[in-house]
Amino acid sequence: MCDESRSHGVGPGRPGNSLSVTIEQTALSAEQVQFRWRWSDSDYADYMVAYVNGQEYRVFNYGETYGFGAIKTLRADTSYDITLHFYKNNVNIAQGELHIVTPHDDTIAPNVNAMLGNHTSTTADFEVWSDEPGTIYYIFVRDADFNVMPNKSLIMAGNDPRIVRSGQLNVTADQRKQVLLDGFTITEPGYWTLYLVSEDSAGNISSIQGAGFSL
Known part of the structure; x- marks a missing residue:
C-alpha cells in the first residue's frame, strides 16, 4: 500500500509569495481516502477543487486555516492520483497531491x-x-x-x-x-x-x- 503525501508551494497566480499548504492522508480504506490540510500562516484559500486521476471530483467550500476532506466511491486494489487545487479570489494559489493505492476489500472470514x-x-x-x-x-x-x-x-x-x-x-x-x-x-x-x-x-x-x- 502506498501511503505518500507531500505539500506543494505557491501555485499559479501568487508568484513570490511564501504561502504554502500541507496535505496529509489520515485514513484509507477500499472505498475512500480521508485527508486534511493546513496553511503555513493565517492566510488561506476560499475553496478547493479536488481532481481524481485528472477528473474533477468536487468543490470543497472551506475557508479555514485547516480542514478535512474525503474522496469516496473508490475501488479496491486501485491506484489513484489525487490533486487538490486551492483558490483565493478565483486564483489558484497552491496545490497538493496524494498518491494512493486502495487496499484489498477483504470480506471473507478465515477458517x-x-x-x-x-x-x-x-x-x-x-x-x-x-x-x-x-x-x-x-x-x-x-x-x-x-x-x-x-x-x-x-x-x-x-x-x-x-x-x-x-x-x-x-x-x-x-x-x-x-x-x-x-x-x-x-x-x-x-x-x-x-x-x-x-x-x-x-x-x-x-x-x-x-x-x-x-x-
Whole structure:
C-alpha cells in the first residue's frame, strides 16, 4: 500500500509569495481516502477543487486555516492520483497531491481448526491453525458449565469465570501452533473442550471450532 503525501508551494497566480499548504492522508480504506490540510500562516484559500486521476471530483467550500476532506466511491486494489487545487479570489494559489493505492476489500472470514494431542487430568495440548494470517483466540472449558456453546464474544474476551484457561496467538496463514494447557486438575468426569475463533487483519471473524476429550 502506498501511503505518500507531500505539500506543494505557491501555485499559479501568487508568484513570490511564501504561502504554502500541507496535505496529509489520515485514513484509507477500499472505498475512500480521508485527508486534511493546513496553511503555513493565517492566510488561506476560499475553496478547493479536488481532481481524481485528472477528473474533477468536487468543490470543497472551506475557508479555514485547516480542514478535512474525503474522496469516496473508490475501488479496491486501485491506484489513484489525487490533486487538490486551492483558490483565493478565483486564483489558484497552491496545490497538493496524494498518491494512493486502495487496499484489498477483504470480506471473507478465515477458517480455523484445532487438533487434540496428548491429555491427562492435569494437562492437555492442542494444535491450532488458520488459513489466513491474524489472531486465534481460544478458551478451554468444561462443557457442563455452559448451558449453550460459548459465543464468539466470550471466546475473544476470555474473561468468563467458568473458563479454565484462555489465550490468543498471532499466526501466519496455515502456520500450526501448539496450545499447551496445564496448572489445572480435572476431578469430575465430563467433556472438556478447546473452543476457538480466528480474526484476520480486516476484522473478519471465523465460525467457532472446537476440539476436546472426555474423562
